Amino acid sequence: MQFETLMINGTVITVNADFDIIENGAVGVSGGRIDYVGPVSGVSVGDAARVLDAEGGLIMPGLVNTHTHLPMSLFRGLADDLDLDKWLNNHIFAAEKNHLSPETAKSGALLSCAEMLLSGTTTCCDGYFFEDAVAEAVEQAGLRAVLGQGIIDFPAPGVPDPKKNIEHAGDFIKKWKNRSTLITPSVFCHSPYTCSDTTLIRAKEIAKREGVLFQVHLAETRNEHDLIGLSKDITPVAYMDGLGVLDEKTLAVHAIWVNAADIEILANRQVGISHNPESNMKLASGIAPVHEMLAAGLAVGLGTDGNASNNNLDMFSEMGTVAKLHKVVRHDPTVIDAKCVIRMATIEGARAIGLSEVTGSLETGKFADLIVIDTRKPHLFPLYHPQSHIVYSARGADVRHLMVAGNFLVEDSRLTKLDVNEIMDNVNAIAARIRR
């Protein structure tokens, strides 16, 4: 047999450099990797151990969510429509302090994994505390992920002594490095306003030494400049550049309050960007200059942010939002078109988090991380242009099948490996305690 799995009778959205779309297409998988992408006529179903009929659906790369805090699903909808400081101080920090443990963090992360898989995400980039528990959940779920143990200059859940933060983060990397092809450890340094210059520099040193991604929230709110205590003529991005922490292995999350000079710095340093439009809108943080960042050649991926601030991990929703938001803000309906959005949600996200060699597009040699969208639904009829439906009409619930590295994790809209009822019941029990 040439293929472990052969998918046939779908329209294949390759998201390769030419954005080739193949009608009556097929994708062959061997050894967990893509071995064939082309017309159905180029393969024989007799060459496959298993044949999956996409029944006219869309076969596309699995979505890459470049920013999550997976355990925070425990706090989904706990408090909304509040000022950021009230939301954080009166609700989120209290809930984290009183209810987070490795066990509850894992339960929350498993819930997030279930939600992500059912809505088409095959890769996420996460940063949180108790990241060991997150890694266990992700490993159990079978997702691909870049994970970072949080570093912050305050007592954090599970790390009461901030002095030990960097050590913990280093231990996490050592533990998870080379353990699996699916999990890539990284450093998650919270932000320039919650970490001192020394902490930022030391955290980046570890990331450099280990050759891993350095994730950091950057330029999220308008007052970040004042919170850091910067002089008038320096921006948060320029400050971070001065510390030497910006390079091609840095992921700047949010990057909202950046000016033209900042974008030039970010482009020169080849920093990856995680754009989180729905979280930024809901928390009224601001609107990142995505059009300008893309024009500067930056790798801009999409992210949902944590479920406490979004309140969902549906990348289809995020795609629809990013396409529409920047059009109205720029008074130009031609910007951030459907193909651009799909790139952001797949290959550009993979590039931003350092995984574009292994995932983010359907090309031979890459891991078989892909989804099949069921288009036989009224809201996806008629179908003139697949890219339009993916961005403007489809929802996470339209994902019928999902595969990571050749393994089916969702079949016929059901999870194959995770027990969704057990996960939901565990989370309910934790939520009952939080409610009290």
Added chain:
Amino acid sequence: MQFETLMINGTVITVNADFDIIENGAVGVSGGRIDYVGPVSGVSVGDAARVLDAEGGLIMPGLVNTHTHLPMSLFRGLADDLDLDKWLNNHIFAAEKNHLSPETAKSGALLSCAEMLLSGTTTCCDGYFFEDAVAEAVEQAGLRAVLGQGIIDFPAPGVPDPKKNIEHAGDFIKKWKNRSTLITPSVFCHSPYTCSDTTLIRAKEIAKREGVLFQVHLAETRNEHDLIGLSKDITPVAYMDGLGVLDEKTLAVHAIWVNAADIEILANRQVGISHNPESNMKLASGIAPVHEMLAAGLAVGLGTDGNASNNNLDMFSEMGTVAKLHKVVRHDPTVIDAKCVIRMATIEGARAIGLSEVTGSLETGKFADLIVIDTRKPHLFPLYHPQSHIVYSARGADVRHLMVAGNFLVEDSRLTKLDVNEIMDNVNAIAARIRR
């Protein structure tokens, strides 16, 4: 039997004046109307011909979509990411001219009805050409609707002679008046830049004479003022007020480019507003000052606009968007909170289109237009506040049951009356011709 149908074991979101939420609630239906809303403990299942167990889901009023062009689903995704004039002139007008007939309009409208029902909409307010065909589709689907035959000073699909537009619109009202409790005819006068002052006045006269709603696109684009040819000191809203066409039976659709004086005029005249955030974003039309309009006491409902410009009729998506959009635009995460959004999508929408006496909330005496949301899904766990999940986490696909005037039109996420495969196949055949 006291009840035809009794729904039990749900959390009831009444959307009454106090926004009462009833845990372990029940809704009883008799003669198509709501006969009981309260705790399960207040009713006996023996009193009902049929008992429906909501299984812990959310029971809420069906959603009210205040602006649609139902047949335009035929053109969903035909052309996106274009300047408005290119989109209209090169694609939409051509497709309408060459492919619209009463038969194709009905097919498109049926597709829209299927999509609306499956995503929780029980009432829509539509305006288009071939509105007779739309009415037939809506009647077949069993939806509640306000429908208006289009009036425009140009040759329109099915009405080559603009002089006959007003006569056609009058005939439509006569035909559909008092024919059904579900269909309420109205006048749909396209806009002040496509209709002369004489046409606007005459169309409003018919609406007044028949006592029906006068729908009109108003202040949608920045250049509408110039298109109408107004002098510098007059706005489109002031112009319309000068014509005497603004009153409590007028629905102003979009109302984006309105200033403080315009809002005062709209409030004094008690004009209803249809806010279409996703369409306005996608077409880069602008962002309506919803917060200010609500503060002025205006009835602001939500609408999706037609599927050619949105490209979906999912009111859950629209709810999530409206909540987040105005927060980021106003730099304030506390505005347009979840309860406000739910009101806009139900009772305020009903008020804007003149149906708040019969639908839009779960209160005894109103028609039983309601939906049950299945919350036993990972993305709706845990559940702290139902209003939060409805706005920020749920999707149209989470609607499990839907009822209009006591009739189940969706059960277990399937249409009970419409043949969805036949509808999709018919639309596919039309789309094949459009593609050529």
